[in-house]
Amino acid sequence: MKVRLSKYVLISVVALLINFNSLSQSVSWSEAPIIKIDSVLRRPDSQIPFDRIFILQMDIDSTAVIESVMIGKASPTDISLKGFANVRFEKHKTTLYLFMEALTPTQEFNIYIFKRLAGKELASLIKLNAKVLQKEGADHALDSTAKDAFVNEYFALFDQIEHLPRINGEQQSSNGVTFKEYKQFLDDKLGSHYRATISELEIKTIPIFHDFDPKDIKEILLTSNSYGLKVQNTNSLFQLIDKATDLTSIAKGVHMLGALDHKTNCSEFELDRRTTNLAKSISLLSDFIEFFKAAVHLEIKEKVSIEMESRLTKLKEALENNKKLIDKKAEEINDLVTNNSKIRYGNWVFAGSNINPNIITSSGYKFTPEIGIATVLGYDHGTCYPMYNYYVGVNFNFLPIDNTIRLKKLPNKSFKKKASVLLGVTMNKIQTAGFSDLVNNSYSLLLGLNYRTSSVWRWGLGSVIMQKNSSIVPGFYISTSIDIGFLGGVSSVTDKIFK
Numbered sequence: 001m002k003v004r005l006s007k008y009v010l011i012s013v014v015a016l017l018i019n020f021n022s023l024s025q026s027v028s029w030s031e032a033p034i035i036k037i038d039s040v041l042r043r044p045d046s047q048i049p050f051d052r053i054f055i056l057q058m059d060i061d062s063t064a065v066i067e068s069v070m071i072g073k074a075s076p077t078d079i080s081l082k083g084f085a086n087v088r089f090e091k092h093k094t095t096l097y098l099f100m101e102a103l104t105p106t107q108e109f110n111i112y113i114f115k116r117l118a119g120k121e122l123a124s125l126i127k128l129n130a131k132v133l134q135k136e137g138a139d140h141a142l143d144s145t146a147k148d149a150f151v152n153e154y155f156a157l158f159d160q161i162e163h164l165p166r167i168n169g170e171q172q173s174s175n176g177v178t179f180k181e182y183k184q185f186l187d188d189k190l191g192s193h194y195r196a197t198i199s200e201l202e203i204k205t206i207p208i209f210h211d212f213d214p215k216d217i218k219e220i221l222l223t224s225n226s227y228g229l230k231v232q233n234t235n236s237l238f239q240l241i242d243k244a245t246d247l248t249s250i251a252k253g254v255h256m257l258g259a260l261d262h263k264t265n266c267s268e269f270e271l272d273r274r275t276t277n278l279a280k281s282i283s284l285l286s287d288f289i290e291f292f293k294a295a296v297h298l299e300i301k302e303k304v305s306i307e308m309e310s311r312l313t314k315l316k317e318a319l320e321n322n323k324k325l326i327d328k329k330a331e332e333i334n335d336l337v338t339n340n341s342k343i344r345y346g347n348w349v350f351a352g353s354n355i356n357p358n359i360i361t362s363s364g365y366k367f368t369p370e371i372g373i374a375t376v377l378g379y380d381h382g383t384c385y386p387m388y389n390y391y392v393g394v395n396f397n398f399l400p401i402d403n404t405i406r407l408k409k410l411p412n413k414s415f416k417k418k419a420s421v422l423l424g425v426t427m428n429k430i431q432t433a434g435f436s437d438l439v440n441n442s443y444s445l446l447l448g449l450n451y452r453t454s455s456v457w458r459w460g461l462g463s464v465i466m467q468k469n470s471s472i473v474p475g476f477y478i479s480t481s482i483d484i485g486f487l488g489g490v491s492s493v494t495d496k497i498f499k
Helices: 002-023 117-139 144-159 179-199 214-227 233-241 248-253 272-295 302-338 493-499
Strands: 032-038 052-061 068-070 087-094 094-098 110-116 345-352 365-380 383-401 419-424 445-452 457-468 471-483
Touching: 002 087, 068 087, 117 179, 117 302, 179 214, 179 302, 214 233, 214 272, 214 302, 233 272, 248 272, 248 302, 248 345, 272 302, 365 419, 365 457, 383 445, 419 457, 445 471
Parallel strands: 032 052
Antiparallel strands: 052 094, 068 110, 087 094, 110 345, 365 383, 365 471, 383 419, 419 445, 445 457, 457 471
């Protein structure tokens, strides 16, 4: 009896040491597992854990400006993001790290990344504006085929803006903006800025050149060439003095000076293309001005050269002022878009259970085998007889658990998370004061409640069913135990059976 008692005390001391070590641990992100999400398949490279913090790693555009990240339950119809929680994140060049707090077992979730609208997405939105405004002026003249073609082009642009996915009719997009709301925003806030780039241009100050005799220009060109003077594009120079040339379109930027085809032509609402055309036209005009300055210096058709230099300078100044106006209005449009509460953010569902069924936390253990030692107490005529028995059993956990996680790191430290029901059998014979085992004088049945005090250690109490003088009688027991999976020799087998 003394030997058994000393063994019991020794095991209890070991249990206390393990429990103390478990409680002394603190949560650290440096220990958190890193799970990489494939940028194409949106699939995690390993199982997503539960009851522990972890880090999600994913690739992202280096130019993306992340405003916030949210996580919530997966629901294809939920666009309000109610109940979603913010996630701490860090962006390093083309890699985004999400620091995920512990989730519950078998939890489905979506990750929403809110990006500031910029770069290609903002350009697509601005181009979309141009298409919508361009359609307004010609809507009444479009037949059904032309309208369908425009709608297809519109949606092709819409799809390029990740936070404004393709919508039909008045169905809301993922950030809650309907096309009707967006169109109202376009009409009320942006339309006046676009139209200002048409009505406020310095069209009246543009001089007309077709009163020059082309022969005089040719003479200047031929004479100056003999002095080593050259013009990059002589055809563009003659284009300026051609009566058929539409200088107003060049001044607006919808046409480019010297263009031999219509590839550079654009709508009045395509501000980026207009400023590009104006910049190229201004550059060409600068070359012409320098050319005629040199011609004046050489006294080649002096009056014509002086007049051409003066008119070209005025035209260049007009184009520069027009470009400044368009640039200013484009900047104001960008500010209106990026400061709008519904438009400024890119609501991007990067990964989620709606996209890939593997975005779900693991299930954990529901049944956990254990081995332990129990103090069995038998009563007979007011006398208590303690008996010390080894036993094996199975814990039926109230909630799934991961016994690789220390209790200190558990987000849910409720009673249900730590408690379990034990069903076990004793392994050595009971032979004290007429008490004996229930089955074949070898095994007695244990049924009780266990409570985890570390990731692998439990304490328990309950009833034991045994015999007393060949009659079945109940007894009482208290126990301490460890999970069998904790023992290195059988951990892999346990994982396969109970995971």
